[in-house]
Amino acid sequence: MVENVHNYGGRWTEEKLDRVSAYLKAYLNVLKNQEFTRFYIDAFAGTPYYEPGEARKAADYADNLPGMQEPESVGLRRGSVKRALDIEPGFDRHIFIEKNARFAEELSMLRDQFQQKDISIRRGDCNAEIERLCEDDWKQKRYRGVLFLDPYGMQVEWRTIKTIAQTEAIDMWLLLPLGAVNRLLPRSYAPPEPWAKRLTTFFGTDEWRNAFYMEDEQTDLFESDPSFKKRTTVTGISRYFVERLQTIFGNGLAKEPLVLTNTRGIPLYLLCFACSNPNPKARAIALQIAEHILKDKP
Ligand SMILES: C[S@@+](CC[C@H](N)C(=O)[O-])C[C@H]1O[C@@H](n2cnc3c(N)ncnc32)[C@H](O)[C@@H]1O
Structure with a gap:
């Protein structure tokens, strides 16, 4: 039974989730024979399922039909967290950060569903939680990870992105809220x-x-x-942000991020990827996969 469903998003939501999920699968495949502890960190975890606009009506109707209570049958979609947990064989550790108490509660139910998986839920602000997480010596402990920053708006602070880069062990997917930035200008x-x-x-x-x-x-x-x-325009904002990211990730940054638009073609977000690992071979592989995923629909 799904109790708290997160109502948000549109076509662009699936676009970004398909891409990040494709990266997670490829990443796990590349690291499958290596002795790293592999982390998936979802800094804006949401809920296991989300409900894009129109799905509500379908859900109300299906509530009364026998056999129609499965989340996907009532128009609910798997969110980033559920998609990551469904990968087999998956990550060694999962850290889900979520500010909303009801959503965090919904996430904690995943522990019953995925009893074999190591799941940690941190309720709080992602900037503070990431700061804490990155205090560990990732390289020395042979930790590697993918971190997904999927905010609605401008919640991610620059100092957080810098902290992630300094681990030299985390690959970052980040959604830049173009519309939100543009509205402040x-x-x-x-x-x-x-x-x-x-x-x-x-x-x-x-x-x-x-x-x-x-x-x-x-x-x-x-x-x-x-x-x-x-x-400036949204294109100028995108270019400026990419230049800013380049100051900390250097050539670990995918230079052609993906613009996500609404149904009327208005740019809403920019999906960016950066690899903090300075090892040239690791970086080249990560970028090759991510750039391919950003360019072609998986
Ligand atoms: C766009 S949604 C994430 C959707 C999720 N990745 C998915 O695929 O369903 C953003 C989420 O971040 C949470 N949130 C907002 N501000 C936050 C913050 N400062 N730190 C952590 N979580 C936050 C919201 O409650 C919301 O669940």
Whole structure:
């Protein structure tokens, strides 16, 4: 029985999950004969199943039909956590981070369903939890892992991405919320201070001001402060973020992330991949797989 279902997402949700799942399978295959402890970390775990828009009506109807209570038969889709657990043979350890108490409770039920698997659920903010996780000496302990950052909005802080990179052992899939960032960038004036602070925490620098704004030549000569106008688009935001990621992952970054759009073709998210392992051979294999997955639908 599914109690708490996470209602969110659309076509782009399956697009990203298909790709991340394809990577997890390929990753496990590459590491299958190696003596590493393999982690899957889901930093925005959600619930085992999610329900995209239209599925609710189908679920209400099917509640009354015998034999129709299986999650997939009522339009529910497997979320990232369930997809990772379903892989056989799978990861050695699973860490699921989730802020929402009801969702965390739903996740804990997976322990009954997957009794053979090592599952740890951490209720809290992903930035603090990842900081704690990365304090371990991943390389020395021969830990390797894939970490998926799948936020709704701008919850991931730049310092968290840096911490992940410093482990030199984690491959990261990250969803950049293009729409959310773009909404904090007004067209004809600079973002008010609380928005600006948020953008600086997100990008890890206030250089975004120069990248996204220019002084407006129409500024009145008698005004004491210059006014600004926006000079970027979602494409510019994507490019800027990729450049920022490159400052910490160098050539471990997949340079052509995937733009995920809604049904009207409006860009919502950018799916990015980066490998923190500096070993050239490991990095080349990881990038080859990820770049292929980003380019062609698995
Ligand atoms: C887009 S959903 C994740 C969906 C999930 N990966 C799946 O495939 O179903 C984002 C999730 O992150 C949780 N969340 C929001 N802010 C968070 C934070 N700061 N730290 C951890 N989890 C957070 C939300 O409660 C929500 O369940």
